[in-house]
Amino acid sequence: MKVWLAHHQDAALLALRRLAAAPVNSLLSLLAIGVALSLPAGGQMLLANALHLAGTTSAVPQISIFMASTAERRAAAEIESRLGKYGGVKQVQFLPREETLARMKTNPGLRDVIEVLPGNPFPDAFVVTATDDRPEAMEKLAVEFRQWPKVEHVQLDSAWVRRLDALLRLGRTAVILLGVLLGAGLIAISFSLIRMQALMHRAEIEVSQLLGATDGFIRRPFLYYGVLLGLGGGIVAWVLVGAAALWLRAPLGDLIRLYDLTLVLEALDSRDSTMLLGFAAGLGWLGAMISLRQHLRQY
Amino acid sequence: MIRFDRVSKRYPPGLDALSDLSFEVTEREMVIVSGHSGAGKSTLLKLIAAVEKPTGGAVLVGGQNVGGLARSALPFLRRRIGMVFQDQKLLFDRSVFDNVMLPLSIAGFPPKDAAMRVRAALDKVGLASREKALPVMLSGGEQQRLAIARAVVNRPSLLLADEPTAHLDSETAADVARIFHEFHHVGVTLLIATYANELFPGARPLQLDHGRLVS
Ligand SMILES: Nc1ncnc2c1ncn2[C@@H]1O[C@H](COP(=O)(O)OP(=O)(O)O)[C@@H](O)[C@H]1O
Ligand SMILES: [Mg+2]
Numbered sequence: 001m002k003v004w005l006a007h008h009q010d011a012a013l014l015a016l017r018r019l020a021a022a023p024v025n026s027l028l029s030l031l032a033i034g035v036a037l038s039l040p041a042g043g044q045m046l047l048a049n050a051l052h053l054a055g056t057t058s059a060v061p062q063i064s065i066f067m068a069s070t071a072e073r074r075a076a077a078e079i080e081s082r083l084g085k086y087g088g089v090k091q092v093q094f095l096p097r098e099e100t101l102a103r104m105k106t107n108p109g110l111r112d113v114i115e116v117l118p119g120n121p122f123p124d125a126f127v128v129t130a131t132d133d134r135p136e137a138m139e140k141l142a143v144e145f146r147q148w149p150k151v152e153h154v155q156l157d158s159a160w161v162r163r164l165d166a167l168l169r170l171g172r173t174a175v176i177l178l179g180v181l182l183g184a185g186l187i188a189i190s191f192s193l194i195r196m197q198a199l200m201h202r203a204e205i206e207v208s209q210l211l212g213a214t215d216g217f218i219r220r221p222f223l224y225y226g227v228l229l230g231l232g233g234g235i236v237a238w239v240l241v242g243a244a245a246l247w248l249r250a251p252l253g254d255l256i257r258l259y260d261l262t263l264v265l266e267a268l269d270s271r272d273s274t275m276l277l278g279f280a281a282g283l284g285w286l287g288a289m290i291s292l293r294q295h296l297r298q299y
Numbered sequence: 300m301i302r303f304d305r306v307s308k309r310y311p312p313g314l315d316a317l318s319d320l321s322f323e324v325t326e327r328e329m330v331i332v333s334g335h336s337g338a339g340k341s342t343l344l345k346l347i348a349a350v351e352k353p354t355g356g357a358v359l360v361g362g363q364n365v366g367g368l369a370r371s372a373l374p375f376l377r378r379r380i381g382m383v384f385q386d387q388k389l390l391f392d393r394s395v396f397d398n399v400m401l402p403l404s405i406a407g408f409p410p411k412d413a414a415m416r417v418r419a420a421l422d423k424v425g426l427a428s429r430e431k432a433l434p435v436m437l438s439g440g441e442q443q444r445l446a447i448a449r450a451v452v453n454r455p456s457l458l459l460a461d462e463p464t465a466h467l468d469s470e471t472a473a474d475v476a477r478i479f480h481e482f483h484h485v486g487v488t489l490l491i492a493t494y495a496n497e498l499f500p501g502a503r504p505l506q507l508d509h510g511r512l513v514s
Binding site: 003007204206207208210213217 | 382402
């Protein structure tokens, strides 16, 4: 066991020394791998944030009913009681125009605008959720509500949620596709770098074989080299994505706030980070393994 | 210990390096393999360590037919055999100490015991003070002795040496020959390919001529 550990330590140190022996080459390789990996990793970061945003936003489709601004409170009460009795309506929330005005005034950007307007520009409104929230059923309710007296506008709020859902599904596919493509790229980079290493250390491979080394023994430092390349590239990618998240946090937050949502862009979480580093190391190893197969068949 | 039974070796595309070769080497024997350049001396030694495989006949080492060994069994055969190669095959990016350490690392020796063995082997060939040097800093004779130290550090019972005194001045060559005699005295079986028969008095000669045994 101790001997086994010592072997692995030797192999890892040897791999590190070889990386350090050509620092410029090694750094450029790490950068290449890191940039390649940062694309799927960055995609995953954006996707995770988008999912979080979608999760904190109501995904339950709603129907908003806006009364005519000339309608009196009595008309609204009339509609409220009709909604209460209407089959298919699950829940009704009444938003009085005064409350809406007060809420809007808390937004410093809007307050100035509202202040110069005469009177209250907001109508009374209802937010309705339906027992059956499939799009066809919702659409039918909306058509019905539009015919009720003093109702000026009926809006189905489910559409953008569905669009977001579709978009996120597409995003996930894109991230997976990127991951597969650039993962294959990483294997290729590791393959050719290890090939160069194996050619550089051809004499050592040959001598080791002649002195009775098993394939496992000979492979070990090269596999560590591949793993270190992958891991190093993974760390570079992680740093790049983290930096991008920090950089984008303020401008993206401002943009999202315009839609009345809040988003604090987060870097990769611990699960995604572990996956990134694990995959990177594993693919580096795999590239090395494939590359070495041809070099171990000589003696 | 070693038996060649009607062994032949043909290299592609059709050159017979060894033909119908039969002989035996018993334990603790010292045998020198001589013959002109291209006679097949190196090939003979390579067949014993299964670096090459015979195209006919059988090579038995310790009763084992080494030509028929699976690839995965080769490392364990080679660990029992010490080899001094014609071209030495030293690793020039590693220190003298690390070159000699390599067979022990390969065999999975505990590092502490291994270091002691390396120093003992270097001491034996008179390189104890050069362990930190790189092989390029050594003279030809010292490089040859380094190759010998690496071959014997595992304390093999069989030692193969391919022209270990070639390219050495006569004094250095005698020095190297003396080291082999010492191994012979402690019971190591030796096969030495050489032109310099006179350096190994008392050794049994095996004379090769175009891949065939003469005498
Ligand atoms: N790997 C090889 N491929 C083809 N021919 C070889 C190879 N190794 C040796 N030979 C040939 O086999 C013959 C014997 O070679 P070798 O055993 O090296 O002789 P020696 O060591 O006695 O000089 C020579 O003619 C040599 O050219
Ligand atoms: Mg030869």
